[in-house]
Structures are given as C-alpha cells and as structure tokens.
Ligand code: SAM
C-alpha cells in the first residue's frame with residue numbers, strides 16, 4: 001500500500017502491472033498464518049490487515065497489504081510438506097513425471113523454488129539427477145538435506161538465480177509448488193527465471209486456484225503467505241508481461257483444487273488444448289468480474305455467521321467440540337470468526353512442531369492427535385478439510401462412537 005505525505009492511503013498498486021487494485025474482501029486484523037506461538041509470545045503478536053482485491057487492468061487477485069518475507073519464512077517455519085500421505089504421493093508422481101519427460105538429456109538439472117522438507121526433490125535425488133532446492137526456511141531446508149537433497153538457503157530472486165546459473169548452468173526445469181503465489185517480488189522472480197531457464201526449459205508451478213476460492217468458497221486459503229490468487233487468465237497476462245508464454249494449465253486435486261501452470265519462452269513449446277479450455281471456462285464463469293467478487297464477499301460473511309451460530313448453539317447444548325488440523329487456513333477462519341476456547345477448547349494436529357503451541361491469531365491450543373482419540377468429542381471442526389478423505393478414513397472410530405464432522409467450505413455443514 002502506498003501513502004501520501006499525510007499518511008493517507010493512496011490505494012494498492014498491482015504488483016504485476018502497476019494498475020489499481022480494487023478491494024473486495026476484508027478479513028480483519030490477522031497474524032502470519034504459520035506463526036504458531038508459545039503462551040508467553042502472545043503479547044506483541046504481529047498483526048496486519050488481511051484484505052484482498054483484484055487489479056482493474058490485468059485481473060491479478062492479490063493482498064492489499066503484505067507481510068515482509070523474513071517474518072513469514074525463517075528457521076521457525078512450521079509447515080512441513082511431507083505431513084500427509086497424499087502430499088508425499090503427489091510429489092513423488094510429479095518427480096517421476098519430470099524424470100521421464102523433461103530430465104532426459106545428457107546431464108539434466110532441475111531447480112525447485114521452496115523445496116521445503118524435500119518432499120519432491122528427494123525422489124530426484126534418489127534417481128541421482130542434478131538438482132537444487134532454493135529454500136529460505138532453515139529448519140525445513142535441513143530436513144530436506146537429511147534426505148540427501150541439495151539445498152541453497154536463500155530467497156529465490158533475480159540475484160539468487162544469477163548465482164545459481166553461474167555455479168550450476170541453466171535449468172531444464174524450474175518447479176515451485178505452493179510457493180510462487182507467495183513471492184511478492186514478481187518482477188525479480190521472472191528476471192530470475194529468465195537468467196536460469198534453458199532455452200527449451202519449462203517453469204512449472206502448482207498453486208491454489210482462484211476459482212476454488214471464489215466459487216468453491218475456500219476463503220480460508222486467504223492468508224499472509226498467499227500474496228497472489230492465480231487464474232489461468234491472470235497468469236497468462238503475467239507471463240506475457242515478463243517475456244514468457246503460458247503454454248499449459250490443468251486442474252490438480254491438491255489443497256481442495258489447484259492448477260498446475262507451465263510457462264516457457266515464447267514459441268518454445270506448443271500451447272495445449274487444456275489451457276484454452278480453462279481460459280474459456282474462466283470467461284464463461286465470469287471468474288474475474290466485480291459482481292463475482294462482491295458475491296464472494298457476502299458469502300464469506302454468511303459462512304462466518306453460520307459457523308459461529310452453530311458453535312454457539314452446540315455450546316448451549318453442552319456438546320464438546322474440537323478442531324481437527326491446524327493448517328495455515330485455520331488461523332484465517334478462527335481469527336476472522338473470533339473463535340475462542342469457549343467455542344473450541346483446542347485443535348489437534350499431527351505436526352510435532354505445531355503441538356504445544358497456540359494457533360496464530362485465535363490462540364487456540366494445538367495438541368497431538370491423541371488428545372482427540374483418547375476422548376472423542378461430540379463434534380470436530382475439520383480445519384484440514386482438503387485432507388477430508390485421508391482423515392475420515394483414518395478416524396472411522398470417531399464416527400462409530402457417534403462423533404460428527406463440521407465443515408464450513410463451501411458452506412457450513414454437519415456430516
Ligand atoms: N513446495 C512445498 C509444498 O508444496 O508443499 C512447500 C510449500 S510451503 C507452503 C512454501 C515454501 O516456500 C516454504 O518452505 C518457504 O520457506 C518457501 N519460500 C517462500 N518464499 C520463497 C522464495 N522467495 N524463494 C524460495 N522459497 C521460498
């Protein structure tokens with residue numbers, strides 16, 4: 001956000017094209033979503049205004065205000081990509097696809113931006129193929145190194161990319177998953193891609209999809225780390241602006257519905273039919289139109305009222321409720337809805353680094369999964385709703401004991 005000499009807001013400029021960003025939803029004062037706290041850290045917790053708008057020129061949906069990247073990614077970063085069986089399987093399949101289709105030359109080289117704990121690159125390392133993860137969060141980078149993955153501890157930008165090119169040569173594939181939409185410095189990112197990518201190389205990234213959020217009401221995907229909310233239309237405009245071509249886009253079943261984009265140098269690859277189909281789908285669905293965004297804003301408020309209403313009703317009836325999963329998303333929804341321990345006394349999560357901490361913003365305590373299975377509650381709010389299948393299969397005894405799941409995306413529902 002830019003301010004004038006009196007400190008008044010001059011509005012937010014699009015990080016891609018400099019156009020005006022029109023705000024359409026405000027989720028209030030929020031923390032950084034992976035900033036899990038110890039009780040003594042509650043005082044002085046970082047907050048910022050979590051609001052989202054769309055560029056009136058290139059349509060890119062983005063945060064109105066952003067949190068400095070050093071506050072988001074550091075040696076205490078809690079998210080571990082290998083935390084679910086579904087993720088491990090997905091990224092092994094990705095790696096195998098790259099090995100079979102793109103890393104087939106004499107001495108291929110793949111770079112992953114945001115390799116986290118090495119969930120994808122460990123398969124590449126096992127195959128003995130040259131690779132490098134660029135990962136600023138030291139704790140997860142060390143987990144990747146322990147799996148035999150080569151990692152450079154750095155933020156990816158134009159300078160880092162030039163250094164990698166100098167040391168290792170051009171990359172046949174540059175990959176990023178749930179990371180490219182986190183990078184606010186897009187111009188520097190694309191200069192880095194330009195410096196590092198081979199002439200016929202591809203830049204592939206998998207990110208939360210705008211339609212899943214706007215049409216599927218996954219409003220909890222909005223948090224500080226997600227600076228951008230991509231659609232095929234806005235990614236195409238972004239690629240062109242920085243001298244590249246979007247050649248492929250396809251739906252993938254991750255995080256409730258993502259899209260995998262493939263970008264190449266202009267003319268290097270043949271655009272796919274699925275890209276045209278997705279662009280046409282977005283056009284027909286009026287995905288990036290002001291009326292669609294306005295409807296989303298109203299629906300978010302309705303879900304908040306319904307969820308708080310249901311939890312209040314259950315409390316009055318003396319029912320026990322806990323939260324299941326403490327993803328970054330749960331910070332958005334619990335903070336926005338003002339959910340405190342009188343409505344949900346604690347949440348459980350399988351990530352050791354989150355246990356014993358408090359959820360950012362709402363400060364609900366995070367306990368290990370045994371706190372759930374040792375004494376089943378009457379209801380469990382499924383904060384990790386994108387892993388519903390895996391969790392419900394694992395927790396059949398909860399249902400058998402009469403327990404009920406509460407979902408809130410795309411609407412509040414008791415299952
Ligand atoms: N790729 C994994 C996945 O899909 O599960 C991890 C995604 S995690 C949400 C985002 C990762 O990107 C974090 O490990 C973070 O430290 C890293 N990251 C954030 N900004 C980055 C940047 N500018 N360059 C490289 N990595 C970055």
Ligand code: TMP
Nearest residue numbers: 083084325326327349350351384387391
């Ligand atoms: P994600 O939605 O960003 O992948 O995060 C999911 C969170 O849910 C992560 O903190 C791990 C947690 N989780 C469990 O606690 N139990 C489970 O069975 C699964 C699949 C995830």
Ligand code: ZN
Nearest residue numbers: 014017055058
């Ligand atoms: Zn723009």
